[in-house]
Amino acid sequence: MSEWVAVSTSADRLRAAALLVRVEDGAFASRLLGDVSAPGVRARVLGALRLLRPLDGAIEAASRRKPTSLDPEVRAALRVGLYEIKGLGIPAAVAGDGAVRLIRRMGRPKASGLVNAVMRRAPGHWDRLVREGDDAFRNSHPDWLWRLWARAFGQDAAESAMSAAQHPAPLWVWFTDVDAADRLTGEGIELHQHPWMPGAWRAVGSDLVGSLRSGDAYAQDPASQLVAWLTAALNPGGGEVIDLCAAPGGKTARIVRDGAWAAAVAADLSLGRLHRAGRVFETCRGRVFRVVQDAARPAVVRARWAAVVLDAPCTGTGTLRRHPELRYRLRPEDVGDRAALQAKLLGGALDLVAPGGLLLYSTCSVEPEENEDHFDRPPTGFEVVDLAPSLPEGTPATGTSAGGIRLLPQESCDGFTVHVLRRVGV
Ligand SMILES: C[S@@+](CC[C@H](N)C(=O)[O-])C[C@H]1O[C@@H](n2cnc3c(N)ncnc32)[C@H](O)[C@@H]1O
Numbered sequence: 001m002s003e004w005v006a007v008s009t010s011a012d013r014l015r016a017a018a019l020l021v022r023v024e025d026g027a028f029a030s031r032l033l034g035d036v037s038a039p040g041v042r043a044r045v046l047g048a049l050r051l052l053r054p055l056d057g058a059i060e061a062a063s064r065r066k067p068t069s070l071d072p073e074v075r076a077a078l079r080v081g082l083y084e085i086k087g088l089g090i091p092a093a094v095a096g097d098g099a100v101r102l103i104r105r106m107g108r109p110k111a112s113g114l115v116n117a118v119m120r121r122a123p124g125h126w127d128r129l130v131r132e133g134d135d136a137f138r139n140s141h142p143d144w145l146w147r148l149w150a151r152a153f154g155q156d157a158a159e160s161a162m163s164a165a166q167h168p169a170p171l172w173v174w175f176t177d178v179d180a181a182d183r184l185t186g187e188g189i190e191l192h193q194h195p196w197m198p199g200a201w202r203a204v205g206s207d208l209v210g211s212l213r214s215g216d217a218y219a220q221d222p223a224s225q226l227v228a229w230l231t232a233a234l235n236p237g238g239g240e241v242i243d244l245c246a247a248p249g250g251k252t253a254r255i256v257r258d259g260a261w262a263a264a265v266a267a268d269l270s271l272g273r274l275h276r277a278g279r280v281f282e283t284c285r286g287r288v289f290r291v292v293q294d295a296a297r298p299a300v301v302r303a304r305w306a307a308v309v310l311d312a313p314c315t316g317t318g319t320l321r322r323h324p325e326l327r328y329r330l331r332p333e334d335v336g337d338r339a340a341l342q343a344k345l346l347g348g349a350l351d352l353v354a355p356g357g358l359l360l361y362s363t364c365s366v367e368p369e370e371n372e373d374h375f376d377r378p379p380t381g382f383e384v385v386d387l388a389p390s391l392p393e394g395t396p397a398t399g400t401s402a403g404g405i406r407l408l409p410q411e412s413c414d415g416f417t418v419h420v421l422r423r424v425g426v
Helices: 003-024 027-033 039-050 053-063 071-087 092-105 107-133 145-153 155-164 182-184 209-214 222-234 250-260 273-275 278-282 332-350
Strands: 173-175 190-193 201-204 217-219 240-243 261-267 289-294 303-310 351-362 380-386 405-407 416-423
Touching: 003 027, 003 039, 003 071, 003 092, 027 039, 039 053, 039 071, 053 071, 053 107, 071 092, 071 107, 071 332, 092 107, 092 303, 145 155, 145 405, 173 201, 173 209, 182 190, 222 250, 222 303, 222 351, 222 416, 240 405, 250 261, 250 278, 250 289, 250 303, 261 273, 273 278, 273 289, 278 289, 303 332, 332 351
Parallel strands: 240 261, 240 303, 261 289, 303 351
Antiparallel strands: 173 217, 190 201, 351 416, 380 416, 405 416
């Protein structure tokens, strides 16, 4: 191993362990890692979070103590060290030695004996626990979520959704300027189209940092892109569109890029989040107006909008590969709490739809309670729009019991659920 790699490895370890401590304090890993380009830090933080259940199980068995009873720094050093062995394939002696040096550098030299002992015993416990554990344990998901998914989607689909969350999410972008893809190809950057989502691209052998910085490209999961694409595809006649939960603005901007709208409004409860959307809205060349409002009590004109988009706040259970810590923070009761909030927002949203206009309701949750259960019976004056004929060819979606579509988390996209209603009448 070269000296450079050795130095960068111990620096990566230290940074990763420090970030894991902050995630435990409530920070979001994706936000903390926003400015971190070192792959060794990203891999350790996201990888350890994706395997926290078996990591902590092995640490508990090896230390005979609940990991929660250890100092946060000790816990983080052990998680990083064991993840290096089991997730990154670093030899046990190297990772063990690294973990001991790490805990010293974290200012806990007295814990180095404990770290050393646990690092020697934990890999054996890991092997046994993973061999004997069930799907939820191996895939490091909470038991309650596994039960919910197995009941709703069947055991095989639930297992494959969980294992999809164990892999890093590929970076897919859409180009704010439709000619940008041609320009980049002309510059020698090799671009690949997403297998089913029109307009979603990834670069081969390049990371598109320049395009993302300049605003030419916007990073967005293909499932999210699909919601925006459907809004334009279902409403080709234009009219006015309002996105009620718009921040940070990715869907609104893509809706404006893809559709011929008379006007577009991006609304959100959060002024700060809406402010952050300013950058992507600049690419819409003044065609997006911003409004701060509560979607449950909208201040805009009722029954006027050709398309009302409600991309509602939700538990986010479709996005666990991007936000691996979320699965440990969610509580079973959060599903019902979010569903109650969504019902209120839906009440406000339905009022806004013009006769003949559409309501697009989407969440990045796959839970029926947050999705089709809202539409068991279509609200008075609305009919369900069958989405199947409008989907891009090859979209790996299944129908919901209320006529919507669901994408379970998978390699090609995050989990997402979409329902569309039309107000009957002219
Ligand atoms: C899932 S995110 C929206 C993501 C966005 N559509 C996009 O694609 O970039 C949900 C948004 O709902 C907003 N929100 C939460 N409660 C709200 C309410 N009562 N009224 C309006 N917006 C709300 C949050 O501030 C958050 O920005």
